[in-house]
Amino acid sequence: MRELIGLSLVAAVTLSAASAGAEIFTVASRSIADEKAVFATVESVSVVPTRGRIGGTVVQLNVREGDSVTRGQSIATIGDEKLALQMKSLDAQIEALQAQSNQTQIDFTRTEGLVERGILPRIKLDEARTALNVAENGLRARVAERAVVQQQFSEGQILAPADGRVLKRMVTVGSVVLPGDPVAMIAQQDFKLRLRVPERHARFLKVGDKVRIDGAETGEKSPRFGAIDLVFPQIEDGRVVADAKVDNLGEYFVGDRLRVWIAGGERAAFVIPSSYVTTRFGIDYVQIQQADRAVSVPVQRGRDMPTSDLPNGLEILSGIRAGDQLVQP
Structure with a gap:
């Protein structure tokens, strides 16, 4: 050897x-x-928490530990009964303002015809135009307010911020969460x-x-x-x-x-x-x-x-x- x-x-x-x-x-x-x-x-590379943007009750949970998720996938849904009540209230107000706007439009058209024939003074036409503008702007304000509440409804959907795997669930169905509370921890893939x-x-x-x-x-x-x-x-x-x-x-x-x-x-x-x-x-x-x-x-x-x-x-x-x-x- x-x-x-x-x-x-x-x-x-x-x-x-x-x-x-x-x-x-x-x-x-x-x-x-x-x-x-x-x-x-x-x-x-990083562990990313998925957080709720609104407060409320978790009504749906779509993942469990170990599941693979993709960016934008729905993780959970948060429901808030107050938002539903606000929506109903705003819908009623919009209907009332819509009726008021229609009536002021009719009054304005009638006043405009009477002023052209000289039956009413022109100041009445200005008053009718002002009332019509106020009614239309009030209707637009309520419609915009309803859009805000509708956006809050959509924010109840908690989406995965990145591709990865679910490490831990922080809540269960029925849990009450506040805005910003973590719902799940996701490890980037x-x-x-x-x-x-x-x-x-x-x-x-x-x-x-x-x-x-x-x-x-x-x-x-x-x-x-x-x-x-x-x-x-x-x-x-x-x-x-x-x-x-x-x-x-x-x-x-x-x-x-x-x-x-x-x-x-x-x-x-x-x-x-x-x-x-x-x-x-x-x-x-x-x-x-x-x-x-x-x-x-x-x-x-x-x-x-x-x-x-x-x-x-x-x-x-x-x-x-x-x-x-x-x-x-």
């Missing part, structure tokens, strides 16, 4: 076809990120990962650094990759807080904890495709091309280290060296 290599090296490799048709993997060392495992929590990294790694952490989530954490075969988009300047409890953006986190629970690998400096390592390693009786082997034959050599397996160009990468701690040509079994 070959001499153990203390620092692991990553495999940058070239695939070529051997004379016998087997694929050859040439091992070469390079500097890679020294990944450290930290825990991160799935959090929403654009989820992120919030990392808390020990401060000794703070100097290695910067915006744009790649992060990796193992497939076992997500229930998938392949890992997920993301990037840090914000590093908070304040250290809390000996930890640096950072946010990372990873695609397709919408199916997670808010507050779910995941193990995330981040860069904690650089080191040298060997990484080869996992398909080049075979295990016999609990020992891992690779086949190294020597002259005209392939020799099985035991190796010490490290952890999985997928990269963008080697998604099935496996770290090898010892047993191979730079320049070895591996044959795929």
Whole structure:
């Protein structure tokens, strides 16, 4: 067995076809990120409360915890009996003012004819015109007041302010709410990962650094990759807080904890495709091309280290060296 290599090296490799048709993997060392495992929590970019614009009683509730909502979707309906009474009162006043306006219009037309024939003085025509203007303006004022009450009716519909998921309902049907009271809490759908990294790694952490989530954490075969988009300047409890953006986190629970690998400096390592390693009786082997034959050599397996160009990468701690040509079994 070959001499153990203390620092692991990553495999940058070239695939070529051997004379016998087997694929050859040439091992070469390079500097890679020294990944450290930290825990991160799935959090929403922001948690938005949906609030009632009017006071009253909740007469309808359309969502429950965990439901997905879209912007403008009806969350609940608030009813206020006082508004209905005001509407009835205003409707009655509008009918009365409409009748009064019709009567003043008739009086004005009659007075106008009498003044033209000289039966009445012109001052009577001015008085009739004034009465007609007062009646019409009073009718318009009541119609506008009714429109205000009608708008308050429509404001009883509580709409979702953004796309997301309902985290918590604050009320039930029959609850009495005041203007501005929260009805439900909605987490915006654009989820992120919030990392808390020990401060000794703070100097290695910067915006744009790649992060990796193992497939076992997500229930998938392949890992997920993301990037840090914000590093908070304040250290809390000996930890640096950072946010990372990873695609397709919408199916997670808010507050779910995941193990995330981040860069904690650089080191040298060997990484080869996992398909080049075979295990016999609990020992891992690779086949190294020597002259005209392939020799099985035991190796010490490290952890999985997928990269963008080697998604099935496996770290090898010892047993191979730079320049070895591996044959795929």
